[in-house]
Amino acid sequence: MSAAPEDEVEQQQYAWPIPPPGGWTADDLDRIPGLPAHTELIDGSLVFVSPQRKFHTRTMWLLENAFLAHMPDDLDVDREMTIKVDKWNRPEPDLLVVHAKADTGPDQTWYEPKDVLLAVEVVSPDSEARDRDVKPRKYAAAGVQYFWRVEQSDGLPVVYTYELDPATRSYGPTGVHREVLEVDYPFPVSIDLTAINRRRRGPAQAD
Known part of the structure; x- marks a missing residue:
């Protein structure tokens, strides 16, 4: 043959x-x-999502750890889980703050929009149009109350925060955060954005 x-x-x-x-x-x-x-x-x-840069990974690490340290017990944070917006759309935010009661177990692959308080997108070169336009419109139309978009500037994250206007089902800007992100909603949190490249290390080992 x-x-x-x-x-x-x-x-x-x-x-x-x-x-x-x-x-x-x-x-x-x-x-x-x-x-x-x-x-x-x-x-x-x-x-299909392209391989991510170190900035993307470390921004997610920084925000996720801050969320876990500050959020109340009735909320939780997940990374890279889809939201079933409607029949034709299941976008995947980089980070989601959700109601803890929405956890259905280890085989869960998506959340309903009503379970999501905050969707966070860390912008990459191949995802600019989706993260800046397409996906926030989908989240807003579905009723996700808060949206954050994170851009890179001189190696540091700049966080643009938005809140849903329920009358228009669109997001209104609430702030641009450089060096420090401090907000009261969806829960009070203060994040040192300059800490993106600071890594916790164990004590130095003697030779």
Whole structure:
């Protein structure tokens, strides 16, 4: 038997899911085999996330640790969990502050919008349009009360904070935070943004 042509082997190795008529639905996201980690669904189309930069990872680490240190017991924080906004959309914020009672166990893959108080997006070069425009519009339309967008400036995070106007279902800006982020909602928290590159290390070991 002759070997398959190289281009055919490559096509088989990198075959992409073929969408059904009308596009994928939110429930399909849990059923499609072989999806890369952190795949999102936007308007019925799959969105694959590129490998993240150190700034992105360390910003998430900084914010998540601050949230865990300050949030009340009836709230919790998760990273990179999708929100089932509607039939055609399951965006994945970088961080979510949710009602603790919304935890359904270790196999949970998404939250309902009513369970999410805050969605946080850390902007990357490949996600600028989604993080600045598409995803905040989706979160606001779904009723997520608070949204933060984090941009990089001279290696440090700058946090743009927003609150939902329930009459217009759109976000209004509430602040731009450099060096220190201090807010009262969705819970009181103060974060030293310049600490992004400070790492806790154990005591030096003697030679």
